[in-house]
Amino acid sequence: METVAIPTKAKISLIAITKQYITPRTGQTTLAVSDVSLNIQQGEFLCIVGPSGCGKSTILSMIAGLTKPSSGTISMDGNAIHGPGRERGVVFQDYALFPWKTVRENIEFGPRFRDRAPLSTAARRELVDHYIELVSLNGSEDKYPHELSGGMRQRCAFARALANEPDVLLMDEPFAALDAQTRLILQEELLRIWGEELPRDKRKTVVFITHGIDEAVFLADRVAVMSNHPGQIKMEKPIGLPRPRNEGVRLTTDFQKLVDEIWQLIRHDAYEATIGKAGIKQA
């Protein structure tokens, strides 16, 4: 896809990002992400969908600063990203909660131990109480992660990222490990906490990775659709569904149309990723 001129107001911009891996044993190089350019606006909720292995998690990891791109630049507010920082919070797929810290200690981890501007005990307490309240974990503050249900762990990880007060929230398939009902509930919760009814400049910028097309359409302002081999952005689809959104949106024809349009686009890649090249002909 062609490089788009960067509007100066882009919160995060990726310019011609490429990432290759070297498999240690064989020495082969794999192109995971190829020439991806993407602009994410302040307050935008962007979902990236694509079949497994299309490099969508790699993109998130590069925005987080945990992985360096092989070529290209990523910048936030016009400054190049060189490493992880508190202005970009991450919610990991497997939550990555510290097993030896309670819910409260996990949530206060960033404000307490971060290098820049850590908070005093009193300020921390107030902040953490607020976020525990926000994700409805009251009563479970002193439990350890292994004592929580999957949905509670997810909310704890979410609160941990929020409590560090980042500008941008990066979420890597955060609901993938949950059962279907919990996922539906947490999707609505996520929109509520994000602040759907707030004006754009007050909202957090969110980059949300998922392989669920309906999840992406339900949550996003815009969906970036990725394809396999190599990982590229095939299409960027604005989602014009009105906000605030609730369960009812899923039943509208607009919603169904958008889901179907995206599915048709990645169908081929998804089949290939699932059952291999031989399966495609039959499909």
Next chain:
Amino acid sequence: MALSRRFLPFVLPLALLILWQAGVSTLQPGPRTPTPGSVVSTAWSLISTGQLPLAMILSLGRVLTGFVSAAVCAILIGFLMAVSPSIGRNLDPLMESFRPIAPIALLPLAILWFGTGTSAAAFIVGYAAFFPILINTIQGVRSIDPSLPRAARTLGVGLPAIIRNVILPGALPNIFVGARLGLGLAWSSIIAAELAVGAKTGDAGSGGIGQMMFVFYAYSVDLSGIIVCMIAVGVVALVIDRGLRAVEKRLLPWKQ
């Protein structure tokens, strides 16, 4: 049924005790042959005169000296080896070469270097405890889920705080396992060290439970005394093991 089940655990130990007593009284091999009764009375006199507790304290003191210094070194080196691949790679051959050498085999050398006193025993004990702690520390650091330090970095947390709050607590369960194994090995090596020192220098040495056993063996020919010492050794080993498990449970409440 349930009642007879409850008695099952006592059957074999009791049967052996009865067999022992019956064997001695029918065969009557000699006045020095220990019986359950003579063991109990010897135990009582050794405890009431303070001999046994004193020897025990001496041995435990040596074990603690050796163990603590070994633990400090092993945790430090293990940490460095696990965190830095280049240090790990270069020290690994050395560690793997020394690990198979049984600690007792170094006893003659320790006697040459340190004489027959406390330092030789502490050296052997330290050597015995070092490798289990080292290996479990390395294992512990390496087993930490890599997404945890990643998560800490995305929260803007720096390396020193990550080491203190992520790497160290993550490795702690394994370090505990290593310490428990190391302390157990240290305790059985102290017995060997003291026994051998007693055996080779031909005197009672300076106390210690192993030397006490040697004195009973070589001079007073007191088999009941030897058995009392053996039981004491077992009790201490058991207390060490259960005690450390309890501490582990208290200190690591996040482990199920």
Next chain:
Amino acid sequence: MSLEEKTADRTSSPRASGVPSAVSTMLIYLRSMGIFALIWYAGAWWIGNPVLLPSPVAVVQSLFSLIASGEVASNAASSLQRLAMGFAGAALIGIPLGLLMGMSRILYALVDPLIELLRPISGIAWIPLGMFILGVGETLPTAIMFYGAFFPIVINTLIGVRSVDERLIQAAKVLGVGRSSIILNVVLPASLPNILVGLRLGAGAAWTAMVAAELIGAPSGLGFAVEWYRELLMTPSVLAFVFLIGLFGYLFDKLLRALQTAITPWANISREVI
């Protein structure tokens, strides 16, 4: 810092550190051991007392002369013979006992207390009493080694049987497989990884116990030789035999590990109990 790199870029950095080739491993090994030998050499020169710390050259020389004189062969032979007997005895009794205890609650309730009573008393603590009962000679080290190897073997076999996934047995039952066939084809293979762990730990414990037993109460063997040459103040020979004890210990462990991966390639043991 390398930790940063490792954790940050786990997939992309081609584990440059993690998977070095066999050649570079060998080179690193030689380099590390070479530096160690140099430090040793310098230390020996600095101390200047071959009784306290002989140079590595003297140790290698005495190792060769001990090999040439046949002393190494005869002492190693008697140690290995004792190991073979003690270890085989422990395995032959320990494995069936562990299997039976795992399958019969009554036997477990009967035998387990005795095992738990005796286990904390290390083999080494039996040496003085053993010298009375068995005398100084062949039997004592063998018996101590049997005792040392026995507990890890029984306990790990028991754990193996206990940890067999109940669903595997149910799956076999549903398929119409009989009881004896289930024991042979499900319980035994499923507990095999733990049994092998027990054997490996048992061999290690037996080897350590052997050195102690020979040092104090045997007229021959590697442990005896170490002590013999210490009394003669021939430190190079002491170190040569210490080296041999380490070498044999290492080789057993390697052998049993190879056996483990060859027999149970599917196993991924996370818990080892001594």
